[in-house]
Amino acid sequence: MGLAFKLIAQRISLGILLLFAVSVLIFVGTQILPGDVAQSILGQSATPENLANLRKDLGLNDPPLTRYFNWLGGIMVGDLGTALTSGANISEAIASRLGNTLFLAAVAAVISVPTAIFLGLIAVRYKDRWPDKLISASTLASISLPEFFIGYLLILVFGVKLGWFPTVATVYDGMGFGDRLNAVMLPALTLTLVVLAHMMRMTRAAILNVMQSAYIETAELKGLSSFKVIWKHALPNAISPVINVVMLNMAYLIVGVVVVEVIFVYPGMGQYLVDHVSKRDVPVVQACGLIFAAIYIGLNLIADIISVLSNPRLRHPK
Amino acid sequence: MNDAHFLDIRDLKIGVTVREPGTPPRDITIVHGVSTTLGKGKVLGLIGESGAGKSTIGLSSLAYGRGGVEITGGEVFVNGRDILEMGRSGLNAFRGREVSYVSQSAAAGFNPAHRLIDQVIEATLEHGLMSKADAEARAKELFAALSLPDPETIGDRYPHQVSGGQLQRVMTAMALCPKPDLIVFDEPTTALDVTTQIDVLAAIKNAIRLTGVAALYITHDLAVVAQVADEIMVLRDGVTIEHGSTKQIIEDPQEDYTQALVSVRSIVHQEKQPDAQPLIRMENIVAGYGSGPDVIADVTVDIYQGQTLAVVGESGSGKSTLARVLTGLLPARSGQISFDGRTLTNAQKDRPLDDLRDIQMIYQMADTAMNPRQTIGTIIGRPIEFYFGIKGQELQNRIAALLEKIELPADMASRYPAELSGGQKQRVCIARALAAEPKVIICDEVTSALDPLVADGILKLLLDLQKRENVAYMFITHDLATVKAIADSIAVMHLGKLARYGTKTHVLTPPFDDYTDLLLSSVPEMELGWLEAVTASRKMESAGN
Numbered sequence: 090m091g092l093a094f095k096l097i098a099q100r101i102s103l104g105i106l107l108l109f110a111v112s113v114l115i116f117v118g119t120q121i122l123p124g125d126v127a128q129s130i131l132g133q134s135a136t137p138e139n140l141a142n143l144r145k146d147l148g149l150n151d152p153p154l155t156r157y158f159n160w161l162g163g164i165m166v167g168d169l170g171t172a173l174t175s176g177a178n179i180s181e182a183i184a185s186r187l188g189n190t191l192f193l194a195a196v197a198a199v200i201s202v203p204t205a206i207f208l209g210l211i212a213v214r215y216k217d218r219w220p221d222k223l224i225s226a227s228t229l230a231s232i233s234l235p236e237f238f239i240g241y242l243l244i245l246v247f248g249v250k251l252g253w254f255p256t257v258a259t260v261y262d263g264m265g266f267g268d269r270l271n272a273v274m275l276p277a278l279t280l281t282l283v284v285l286a287h288m289m290r291m292t293r294a295a296i297l298n299v300m301q302s303a304y305i306e307t308a309e310l311k312g313l314s315s316f317k318v319i320w321k322h323a324l325p326n327a328i329s330p331v332i333n334v335v336m337l338n339m340a341y342l343i344v345g346v347v348v349v350e351v352i353f354v355y356p357g358m359g360q361y362l363v364d365h366v367s368k369r370d371v372p373v374v375q376a377c378g379l380i381f382a383a384i385y386i387g388l389n390l391i392a393d394i395i396s397v398l399s400n401p402r403l404r405h406p407k
Numbered sequence: 408m409n410d411a412h413f414l415d416i417r418d419l420k421i422g423v424t425v426r427e428p429g430t431p432p433r434d435i436t437i438v439h440g441v442s443t444t445l446g447k448g449k450v451l452g453l454i455g456e457s458g459a460g461k462s463t464i465g466l467s468s469l470a471y472g473r474g475g476v477e478i479t480g481g482e483v484f485v486n487g488r489d490i491l492e493m494g495r496s497g498l499n500a501f502r503g504r505e506v507s508y509v510s511q512s513a514a515a516g517f518n519p520a521h522r523l524i525d526q527v528i529e530a531t532l533e534h535g536l537m538s539k540a541d542a543e544a545r546a547k548e549l550f551a552a553l554s555l556p557d558p559e560t561i562g563d564r565y566p567h568q569v570s571g572g573q574l575q576r577v578m579t580a581m582a583l584c585p586k587p588d589l590i591v592f593d594e595p596t597t598a599l600d601v602t603t604q605i606d607v608l609a610a611i612k613n614a615i616r617l618t619g620v621a622a623l624y625i626t627h628d629l630a631v632v633a634q635v636a637d638e639i640m641v642l643r644d645g646v647t648i649e650h651g652s653t654k655q656i657i658e659d660p661q662e663d664y665t666q667a668l669v670s671v672r673s674i675v676h677q678e679k680q681p682d683a684q685p686l687i688r689m690e691n692i693v694a695g696y697g698s699g700p701d702v703i704a705d706v707t708v709d710i711y712q713g714q715t716l717a718v719v720g721e722s723g724s725g726k727s728t729l730a731r732v733l734t735g736l737l738p739a740r741s742g743q744i745s746f747d748g749r750t751l752t753n754a755q756k757d758r759p760l761d762d763l764r765d766i767q768m769i770y771q772m773a774d775t776a777m778n779p780r781q782t783i784g785t786i787i788g789r790p791i792e793f794y795f796g797i798k799g800q801e802l803q804n805r806i807a808a809l810l811e812k813i814e815l816p817a818d819m820a821s822r823y824p825a826e827l828s829g830g831q832k833q834r835v836c837i838a839r840a841l842a843a844e845p846k847v848i849i850c851d852e853v854t855s856a857l858d859p860l861v862a863d864g865i866l867k868l869l870l871d872l873q874k875r876e877n878v879a880y881m882f883i884t885h886d887l888a889t890v891k892a893i894a895d896s897i898a899v900m901h902l903g904k905l906a907r908y909g910t911k912t913h914v915l916t917p918p919f920d921d922y923t924d925l926l927l928s929s930v931p932e933m934e935l936g937w938l939e940a941v942t943a944s945r946k947m948e949s950a951g952n
Binding site for chain 1: 471498519533565567
């Protein structure tokens with residue numbers, strides 16, 4: 090277990106280091122953006138005195154290093170600062186939106202990951218025969234269509250014609266789990282169709298690669314059924330590439346859903362970020378950027394850890 | 408059904424469809440109507456060179472075609488049923504229950520993700536033959552019968568945690584566990600070192616005797632199959648050449664081809680005496696990789712002009728590392744190399760061009776040692792251009808002369824490596840080494856990947872070239888028969904040290920040190936009862952100690 094533990098510890102410390110590097114990048118990046126926040130808050134008619142006062146209040150006159158460490162120190166204790174435009178506490182505003190985004194992503198992941206792996210297994214089992222071709226063609230078609238088109242299509246079919254799910258994903262505090270699930274079903278399905286093809290094709294390719302191994306022949310010559318050979322002997326050795334693609338798509342489900350949120354009027358992080366980018370509300374942009382980066386790094390870290398743990402050579406050294 | 412013919416292969420034809428880009432698919436027949444029968448508890452050896460169809464025939468008794476291989480005709484009866492007529496579910500119920508399989512490389516044949524015990528009892532459980540507890544108990548009995556260490560717990564390990572020889576025995580236990588009627592052994596000892604091979608061979612033979620299972624034993628090594636088989640079938644290009652009892656095949660072969668196989672490695676090489684001054688002296692060489700431990704320690708050997716130093720040892724003994732030190736690719740950590748009386752720089756990159764030219768290499772895998780996109784002429788011509796700056800017609804003449812030396816037609820120059828056979832490719836590699844007109848050629852296992860008869864041809868060529876060109880060889884091999892055929896002096900390496908070193912006569916004449924004795928006595932000999940004699944004498948010795 091020593092080797093695996095060492096590798097995982099290494100990955101985690103690298104992840105933390107990377108997160109700090111990203112925080113620097115985000116801070117520097119937002120500093121060199123054109124425009125002046127004070128000016129945009131007060132508008133064209135502001136007097137120079139008002140502008141100077143506001144800059145001082147906002148701490149914009151401090152040296153960049155001081156401002157970076159003040160910002161970072163706040164984040165460490167969970168304080169993401171205040172939005173310049175509304176004066177609202179960012180942490181509070183983000184908390185519910187992040188929760189919504191994570192909920193939607195989780196629902197989409199729970200549907201899409203098992204489906205993708207299952208379809209991948211079926212495609213391998215019937216390689217080059219009609220089920221394989223049908224799966225490849227349909228998942229490719231769904232990835233080729235733009236998200237907004239799929240979204241409106243689903244609204245038309247399941248929302249308007251069949252009336253199974255609400256067309257607008259309204260969620261509010263204190264909503265029950267069942268209602269909430271019902272509300273996010275259409276956006277979750279839209280996201281599923283977007284990420285399914287990538288994960289399914291990677292599963293198929295990774296397993297087919299393993300199917301060339303001599304131990305697959307051994308398993309076949311034991312008289313195991315095709316599906317058992319794939320499930321028991323091929324899949325465990327294909328986990329590492331599959332899990333990496335799964336995590337990449339999970340990250341996309343969390344940070345790349347702006348369009349879907351807009352279509353279904355869903356109060357998630359994406360919309361919040363886009364709103365504040367257009368208002369040049371730097372603290373909000375910084376906070377959202379850092380959260381997205383943390384999610385990306387965290388998910389990839391999980392993929393790495395699962396890869397390490399799925400390798401018996403690392404789990405059980407000689 | 409008849410116990411004397413429980414396996415009955417009739418007029419078996421096997422083909423493969425070759426799909427090469429740019430040409431229409433072609434059907435090639437690889438087995439042309441082979442028939443045989445096997446009685447319960449008997450062992451039939453299938454022997455032949457690569458491409459003879461022996462593995463393909465072996466797998467057909469599981470109704471299995473590897474890759475695109477298809478059984479195109481004939482019948483295979485096992486226990487009275489034609490298995491070629493079975494559907495998918497019938498085959499699943501048959502495979503692993505009535506017939507099981509032991510592959511060449513157990514290291515690749517075991518799934519790295521599961522514990523050994525789970526894989527060993529998998530077929531037994533799948534076919535509902537025993538309860539899990541009974542199957543595990545049987546597996547442990549088999550581990551003990553195959554003389555595996557710690558039979559109670561070895562199954563809890565993963566494949567990467569046991570050695571190659573042990574893994575091959577575990578695989579035999581896996582094949583035996585469901586109590587099949589027949590086991591197909593597909594070159595089970597070919598990938599093993601010679602001292603490991605003898606143990607595995609003895610274990611397999613013992614297990615066959617204890618369980619009374621019948622076996623098809625596939626190998627290219629007649630001496631090995633002579634130890635385990637009751638009958639031997641000699642195959643060539645998918646046709647049966649000769650089929651008879653083991654005794655008859657070994658002692659009284661009828662066909663020319665069988666006679667050639669029996670008498671292979673009968674090259675007699677007159678040993679030359681060392682000169683006063685060696686061409687190359689490697690002195691107190693210590694070397695290792697990266698920051699790792701020393702792989703070879705304190706090795707001193709001499710190579711004489713026009714003579715062959717054979718470096719022999721098992722995998723991991725450091726023999727290839729010694730070659731890398733001589734080429735300078737791996738600079739020695741300490742020690743020195745003198746060449747023609749002067750000191751040779753340790754690192755290859757610091758050596759003058761002439762020193763590089765004087766030391767050439769030939770590799771084990773001729774396939775990967777040549778650029779597949781260059782013609783044979785380009786491959787051989789490159790060193791001539793590079794070292795001597797010769798171009799144009801003169802270059803073409805030199806290439807033609809080299810092709811003649813390696814006994815290949817001159818029009819080979821315009822062909823590509825993929826169009827050549829294994830033996831021809833190795834000849835081209837020899838020509839490329841000769842093209843530099845070196846003083847010494849390092850031959851790294853150059854005959855290991857070749858069939859015995861082809862390997863014989865290569866050895867004869869190398870000896871002949873040595874006589875004419877007065878070139879020295881450092882000949883690295885794990886095969887003692889090759890050593891006897893070619894060496895003037897021998898260095899036996901074991902765990903990075905010289906176990907024994909001297910002229911051929913000295914090294915191969917008793918009294919031996921323990922390791923050389925073990926190595927020499929482990930080489931299978933083409934006589935019946937050799938395995939029993941050796942294992943019995945080893946048991947006596949260990950009892951005596």
